[in-house]
Amino acid sequence: MTKLICRIALLLVLINSSLTLFAQTENIPSPKSVLGFNPTDDKTIADWKQITNYFGKLDAASARVKVQEIGKTTLGKPQIVAFISSVDNIKHLGSIQQASRAINHPQTIYSIDRRDGKTETVDMKGRGKTVVAISCSIHSTEIVASQMSMLLAYQLATANDPETKEILNNTILLLIPSANPDGIDIVADWYRKTLGTKYEGSSPPELYHHYAGHDNNRDWFMLNLAETRNITKLFWQEWFPQIVYDVHQQGQNGARMTLPPFFDPPNPRISPLIIRELGLIGYKMAADLQSAGQAGVTTNATYDTWWHGGFRSAPYYHNSIGILSEAASADLMTPITVKKEDLARRNPTRGIVSMLENATNIPDPWEGGRWAPSDIAKAEMIAAMSVLEMASKFRERYLTNARNLASANLSPDPLAPKAFIVYAGQPNGERVSRFLEILMWQGMEVHEMTRELEVALEQDDLDKFGEIPAGSFIVFVNQAQKPNVLSLFEKQVYPQRFNADGEAEIPYDVAGWTLPLQMGVEYAEAWNIKDLETHRNTLKTVVNINQARKALNLKPTKGDFAKLPNPLKSNPKIGLYKGWANSMDEGWTRLVLDNHQIKFTSLMDDDFRDGSLEYDAIILPSIRENLLLKGRNDKDYPKEYTGGITENGVKNLKTFVENGGKLICFDESCKMVIEQFELPVKNVLDGKTRKEFYCPGSILNLDVDRRFTLAKGFGQQTPAYFISSAAYEISDNKKVKSVAKYADKDLLLSGWVYGGDLIKGKTALAEAEYGKGKIVLFGFNPQHRGQTFVTFPFIFNALEK
16 A cells, blocks of 8 residues: 555655646747747747847746846846756856856855855755757858757757756756847848848848957957956856867858867867867767767867867866867858868868868768758757767766866966966056956956065076065966966967968967057066965955055946047047958957047048048048958949949049048058059058068067157067068158068967068068158058057057147
8 A cells, every 4th residue: 555655755845846847848939939930940040139029928927937137238238148048057056056056166166155254065966957058040141040040949948858857956057048139130130121121141241249249259268358357247257167168150161060179289288178178069069960860060270279268268278178160151140052172172171182082080971962051940949959078978077077177277387387466566457457457357366565575486486485465456467267367468479370381370360369468567577475375465456446546546437348548639530440351450450449438430432532531530440451441342242232443533532632641551551552542651561472481460579760759758678479471671761651560570479470570670660751641651550459558658649639
């Protein structure tokens, strides 16, 4: 009888559980029931309001989903994350978050705080869950993932198969429908406007992020953008995900999907364990796609793990596994047909000789055919579920690895300094303040020195101490985010790599990014600190930026990342060329001017054609000559978005300068001005191949002639950012003056330059007189990605009346 009662009781429990699950999933809305169409179907598109509306309804209907606004976008839209997990986990998100923080902070590695003020041991087998972040469509023309996110959320909210239940029980999914909501609306509006026309499926003629365009995925250590800061806070202040998966699309005629492991070189500051785990998950994703019959999946190609500043690459330095997938694109939400000959004509990429040739990293080549948004979504769904399955089945492994990596970062490394010192009393306090804010925002510990310390600054002489003044800031290397500290402070040394034909091999992004060099912050390496333990109580943890600003004798700010003071003493009338050229350099220039509260007017092509140039100074951001003069092709875009400034615009620009205006040109735009204005200037790198010279995004040293107004406030040397830039030879020194040259000695500060002798002593910044006006030629990018604070003053000096 007892056994029967037990069986009946068990049956009642099972029935009750089934009824509860049925009740939980019965009324959960599908994306189609809310949108009126199935997302990822051909020629459909959901904008940000529709996407957030769906997630809101899903939150209201499903106990497995909790949607949270994490901040506002650049244009003021709500940016959201959807937490998806089991009902019980969602109920206890707070304690699970505490456990995740404890795992990733060795100081409290074995305990978490409770509401009653006591602590308890983290239960790796119970409370700790693998935290997985999946982010979609940061590049909004790569639109499918944002649409797919609704299908993924619905599947996880309704499925009751054992595999899904296991995932929900063991993981917390942070699903970000888009890291660029503003761009989703820009793309959706443009797609709807052009649907049914010959322009259907084209990219919008404007930047699809207000400032950064495609470069919004280049901001993950600098934090210039609101969206980046929102997600950085979610990740590295609150949740500390073990796995971050960034869902992208790539070109149409390459692989159907590119997955980890990636191509060489790896950055030596990334833990070897992270590299191995990245490969393990990537191969699982590829195997699952192969099992589903998807041909054309590649690994070990194109993308590398050297660079820091991307969505999936920044996590490496935070002890997290960063995954990137790149699916082949359609024409936005319009299907395409890819011919075999198109695949055959595709230029080789790193790691792939031919898309049609069987190889270990592409064992099942795709030979062409129809490729639709639904195909992209299917591949992305399989890949996402593959990541979640790994996170679930190996939960203890990922949590243990995260704990061990964070703990290991506290151990001394004889090849690394003990700390980095940011000196007190240096000029440009606002710059130092922003630098410290960037570090703290992404989770680094910063301390203020309330008394002097004796510090050994040389690795080779640990007993030679010098006094560091009170008021300086110290960032210890041995903290949970040790790789991030080192990778931002130290100088990068990119390995020289060449193709079989002897040309320098192109890295995926840039080679060097040392943050204090880019920002012009004076710092030093501390290899030994005398009597540190005795004086540790004199180190005051910086808990917010206003504490740091007080130490820097600056006024407090209202809010994080507040606007910077306007550096201009005069009030010039400034025009900034925008046009329809879709220039990211123009966007970053706008950001720098906006951040420094400098007023300007955006100038379109018509303003140049009509001669409406009544300004004190006009800036031409870096843009190719042909695009600047001729603009977009009217075969690809409606007429109102085409044409460029034209020859008539150049004529009006000449008149503007002749009458006393100032023309300021950045990098590539200089070529058009040099030719059209017939300046006695030649770029010595014109026509050079990568067998002769190459410098892929690196910090170089400039010798500065401080006699010029343009150089006001600079020392004899300054770092500058060079990314496939120019080096000038001036044939008439009376008409054109050299303000700054690439240094003859110690040219390379961080990154890689090959054939550097070609540019040593050549002009990087020049000023020419033309009629009553002036032309300023920047051979480099003085505002590269809004990061190079050290060379912003050249721009400000140029803008002064």
